[in-house]
Amino acid sequence: MNYLNCFLKGVAKDFIATPMLHTVTILTIALSLLVTSAFGLFFFNINQVFYTWKQGIRIMAYVSPSVEKVNVDMLKNQIQTLYGVNKIEYISKDAALDFMKNDMHQADILSHLKDNPLPASFMIHVKPTAKTWEMVERLATQIKMMPEISEVEYGKGWLERITSFMTFFRITCIAIGTLLIITTLFVISNTIRLVFYARRDEIDVMRLVGATRWFIRIPFYLEAIIHGLVGGMIGLSILYGLFYYLTIYNFPVWTTDLFHPNFFSLHVIGMLILMSMGIGWAGCYLSLKQFIKL
Amino acid sequence: MLETNNDHIIQMYHVYKQFGDKDVIRDVTMNIRRNEFLFISGPSGAGKSTMLKLLYAGERLSKGQIIVDGLNIVRMKRRNIHRLRRRIGIIFQDFKLIRTRSVYDNVALVLEIQGLPRRMVERKVQAALNRVGMSGFANVFPPSLSGGEQQRVAVARAVAADPSIIFADEPTGSLDPDSAAVILNLLDDYHLSGGTVLFATHDISLIEHTHRRVVYLTDGNISENGRPPFLSTQYKTG
Ligand SMILES: Nc1ncnc2c1ncn2[C@@H]1O[C@H](COP(=O)(O)OP(=O)(O)OP(=O)(O)O)[C@@H](O)[C@H]1O
Ligand SMILES: [Mg+2]
Numbered sequence: 001m002n003y004l005n006c007f008l009k010g011v012a013k014d015f016i017a018t019p020m021l022h023t024v025t026i027l028t029i030a031l032s033l034l035v036t037s038a039f040g041l042f043f044f045n046i047n048q049v050f051y052t053w054k055q056g057i058r059i060m061a062y063v064s065p066s067v068e069k070v071n072v073d074m075l076k077n078q079i080q081t082l083y084g085v086n087k088i089e090y091i092s093k094d095a096a097l098d099f100m101k102n103d104m105h106q107a108d109i110l111s112h113l114k115d116n117p118l119p120a121s122f123m124i125h126v127k128p129t130a131k132t133w134e135m136v137e138r139l140a141t142q143i144k145m146m147p148e149i150s151e152v153e154y155g156k157g158w159l160e161r162i163t164s165f166m167t168f169f170r171i172t173c174i175a176i177g178t179l180l181i182i183t184t185l186f187v188i189s190n191t192i193r194l195v196f197y198a199r200r201d202e203i204d205v206m207r208l209v210g211a212t213r214w215f216i217r218i219p220f221y222l223e224a225i226i227h228g229l230v231g232g233m234i235g236l237s238i239l240y241g242l243f244y245y246l247t248i249y250n251f252p253v254w255t256t257d258l259f260h261p262n263f264f265s266l267h268v269i270g271m272l273i274l275m276s277m278g279i280g281w282a283g284c285y286l287s288l289k290q291f292i293k294l
Numbered sequence: 295m296l297e298t299n300n301d302h303i304i305q306m307y308h309v310y311k312q313f314g315d316k317d318v319i320r321d322v323t324m325n326i327r328r329n330e331f332l333f334i335s336g337p338s339g340a341g342k343s344t345m346l347k348l349l350y351a352g353e354r355l356s357k358g359q360i361i362v363d364g365l366n367i368v369r370m371k372r373r374n375i376h377r378l379r380r381r382i383g384i385i386f387q388d389f390k391l392i393r394t395r396s397v398y399d400n401v402a403l404v405l406e407i408q409g410l411p412r413r414m415v416e417r418k419v420q421a422a423l424n425r426v427g428m429s430g431f432a433n434v435f436p437p438s439l440s441g442g443e444q445q446r447v448a449v450a451r452a453v454a455a456d457p458s459i460i461f462a463d464e465p466t467g468s469l470d471p472d473s474a475a476v477i478l479n480l481l482d483d484y485h486l487s488g489g490t491v492l493f494a495t496h497d498i499s500l501i502e503h504t505h506r507r508v509v510y511l512t513d514g515n516i517s518e519n520g521r522p523p524f525l526s527t528q529y530k531t532g
Contacts, residue, residue, distance in 0.1 A: 017394070209379060209404045209407065210376045
């Protein structure tokens with residue numbers, strides 16, 4: 001308790017003595033965290049859209065016109081055994097025609113027809129798992145091999161493109177995040193080094209009168225962790241400001257039934273700030289290890 | 295080898311110190327008794343400061359053995375140096391006060407690093423400042439004090455935590471004779487209250503008329519009996 005008091009007093013004095021140095025350090029952390037977590041937030045929301053969208057992925061399997069009478073239950077069971085199938089709906093020829101007439105307002109064109117030209121079909125809902133597009137492709141091939149099925153339809157191109165975009169985006173995020181974290185580490189460790197040299201005489205005296213090495217080190221760790229904490233809070237506040245401005249305040253149209261942009265949960269915010277403090281700690285550790293001999 | 299001896303607070307046994315290939319301390323063997331007031335003298339560059347540094351582990355010795363207040367300096371790890379430093383007080387020619395801390399905080403530091411409760415720190419700092427007659431300057435910063443006053447603060451800092459030894463390296467070197475006498479008196483007080491003092495100086499006037507033991511260093515070697523030939527005063531220990 002006595003120690004803590006002393007440390008905090010020292011840290012406060014340090015911030016007052018060299019305000020620019022500390023401000024710049026904190027802003028650097030804030031900026032890195034802002035950029036990294038902005039990417040993260042974007043990814044997080046895109047991912048949600050993608051997930052919602054994946055839940056809607058269906059394969060349409062059209063029954064061959066040469067098949068006279070469809071054994072619906074048997075085919076359903078057969079398809080159900082395939083991997084990745086979530087739900088199957090049978091759409092008979094009549095149901096397909098009704099749908100055309102009512103839901104798509106094509107009644108006048110279709111009313112002239114004597115025969116129903118539409119095939120019966122199965123609508124297969126796919127389970128929304130991570131590797132969906134490969135799974136959907138395999139599933140489609142397997143269904144197409146069934147003799148009763150003439151044709152299979154699914155959004156192959158789209159799926160493929162979005163999946164690879166997401167992968168690319170994730171890798172970019174991680175790369176940028178890593179780069180920024182490394183930069184931040186250097187900035188912090190450099191700041192700690194400068195603070196150390198600025199207080200060199202004082203530290204020599206402390207050592208001479210019998211301070212332990214930890215007594216001397218702890219204030220530096222405290223400073224670096226405070227940099228991380230304050231920088232993290234500033235970075236996330238700016239991000240929230242931007243998020244609020246861009247979504248809720250300015251463009252509420254972005255919010256649809258399918259897509260509702262979300263900010264990080266409190267849990268994630270806590271983790272990010274802890275991470276930021278951790279980076280402060282690590283920067284200080286590097287500095288003390290590399291430059292500073294006690 | 296060296297055996298711990300309760301009468302001897304400092305024991306040096308065939309101590310060597312080299313900087314590069316230059317011997318600064320050569321084969322020094324000597325004991326210092328508890329509650330002794332000892333002068334270490336010799337010309338500039340003789341190795342007085344270096345010898346004190348070896349004793350407070352500011353430098354590592356090259357060869358030999360040193361025991362200070364029961365602690366083996368050679369075997370001591372860097373992270374344990376504070377144990378030695380807390381038993382000693384050190385005074386320098388250039389005071390080594392922290393310029394950005396008040397007189398009070400400078401003295402309080404040696405007590406705070408030991409984790410003493412604030413009330414006790416306050417009491418001990420007050421007592422130490424009273425002892426050196428500087429209690430009126432508690433909130434002043436060192437750069438606005440005179441040299442003599444700064445050195446008094448340094449003495450207060452050195453005695454605040456009740457150390458068993460004080461090392462003084464030219465403590466009067468940058469002071470006028472009156473201030474020097476004040477510092478010398480303060481060290482005498484500390485000595486009378488039971489402390490051990492090692493006082494390094496090249497100022498002959500300080501040691502000419504002393505009845506105390508003087509160890510004379512030349513080229514890193516101590517003179518036999520600790521008395522340089524040109525000083526004829528009777529050898530006595532204090
Ligand atoms: N860190 C060091 N590296 C190299 N040489 C050193 C170092 N410290 C001291 N010396 C040398 O050791 C010798 C003794 O130095 P020291 O400071 O102990 O002398 P001194 O007796 O205290 O002199 P003075 O009376 O001027 O203070 C000098 O020649 C000095 O140049
Ligand atoms: Mg010297």
